[in-house]
Amino acid sequence: MTTTQQTVCQTEFQPSELGFGAGALSGTYDKIESHWPVEACREALRGGINVFDTSPYYGASEFVLGDALEAVRDEFPRSSYYIQTKVGRYGVTTKDFDYSAQRVTDSVKESMRRLRTDYLDLVLCHDVEFVKFEDVVGPGGALEALFKLKAEGKIKYVGCSAYPLPVLLRIAEHQQAKGQPLDVILSYCHYTLQNTKLAEYTPKFRAAGVRYVANASPLGMALFRDAGPPQWHPAHAELRAAAKSCADVVRENGLNISELASMFSFTGRDIFQLNTTYIGLENKEDVQKALAAWKRVKEREQNLEKPTETETKVMDEVRELLAPFKDYSWPSPTPRELA
Template identity: 55%
Template sequence: MENRKSNKFHVPELTFGAGVFSGRYNHIEKDWPLLSIRRAFELGINAFDTSPYYGDSEKILGSVLHTLREEFPRSSYYIFTKAGRYGPKNFDFTAKRIQESVKESCRRLRTDYLDIVYAHDVEFVKFEDVVEEGGALPELFKLKEQGKIRYVGISGYPLDVLLKIARFQYERDQPIDAILSYSHYCLHNIKLVNYIEEFRYVGVKYIMNASPLSMGLFRNGEPPEWHPASTDLRYAVAQSAVLAARNNLNISKLALQFALDLDDITSTVIGLSNPNEVDEAIASLKELHARKKRGKTIPEIEKKILNEIYQILEPHFNHSWESPPKDH
């Protein structure tokens, strides 16, 4: 239990987003999870983000970590999961269900403790269900006191909702340990920058930036069918991808390196479906580090194309979609 008792919490710059194992983003071959996670360990990624909401993600991740336990013991990695959301419209933030959820996650992940548990998608329920006694956060803090989780977090899309909860917890002298924000620091939206200082002020220690590709928007090919982006934004991103490809550049790599260049966050969470994606993500990170070490900016052609991409995306810049959606 060295990892649980230790005060050290050294999360890598890249966190492995295991939500991809749900199959919601693309098809997953049976051997990919084991190959991808082993490759991630070999390249220094030792933090994994999942949720009961992500289909069989917890079960698959737990099975792989159990298989690799001789090479990589529990004390050598971090597991971040969530509680409160279990389906598109299935939310239960009651203390009883949160307690059950953490127990179930531990069973699926084959561990007796979790490093971070986030109250999942807090904007979908009443504020009181998140913060009041009998709700999610008081129960998560009790589980933290019991040693079953190390840190308490909240996740969601609207940054103002995350900040409202974080501020409330700070004022009650029980600050949130971790924030998981997504699609708010990527090529079309950088709103997270305006909130980092405020999150720090209200005691948030760990800020995770998820979805640097904006949930599969910035990838070669169509985004997932369920993606909430508007038709106009999808078209602008498609134009950007074509422009990048014509100049021998990859829109996914451009988007990832853009997000990885954000300072003052704890880690960037990215879905990694297969070993090649793990290699590509680490290669992008190393290239970025090498540039900084040499004191060089990005190549001129890349700078030129990025500027043109910014112009294409400009009409949609910092536009956030509604969450919850109107039909929720």
């Protein structure tokens, strides 16, 4: 990433290594002050972040992001960044999903209005594990509608997002077999301090023709932060307790758990050719911290620097605390979401 970017490549997706997770702007995690979104988006763009991720499911996120990007348009025109949004999920439970071609088509139009744009760079089927396989890949389903919109030039790249990696791989391999491979896969919470399964699956996604693989929620949906996760977080009590112990150990050694977790996730770029890591950002300070953590990782890689003794010691303790839950994936959908 570089400083202020006025344009991004329009013929090929060239995302920044750090992506802006705009779901955090919905207020789902914390109360958002009215001036935060504009300041956060401006700081992100000035810092070289060029891709924003959102969804109709994330409360008012699309409205808030659209207004914020409109407010900085004089400095950063629409051509200077990519917008990624989603279709199919509109509420908490499985009853709130609609993967029909008509709803998907309407959803894309609605998202464009909210985001104040006449095209979308990337559109993903949201949480594909919640619906039947045929609803995603079959005739009259979501992917058929998205690829039609891509052919019409309304969107540029098509993909899927989900929590269970095997579900994503099955869809990717199916799409490759039918000669219409996915452009993008977005996984979340699968390259964190606790779970690194995405490193194992990314080569399989590439083999299935997927061009871009992204990781979201490097903090495990706020599992690895001093404040802890929100009440609705799907992690069981034991994992929550272990994550809290990790935060305590890190803090006692003069470090910050969120920064440590972010830096760990950013290493995926070189370890298994991860394209982008999306991190939820609420305000200007969040953006600055995320960029600083990313820059530290890159500088260390370039200078062949090793972690400090304190960092090595802390990471060893963190690994030990999380060892009982290494690569554990919670159920998705959860019982609450199946209600």
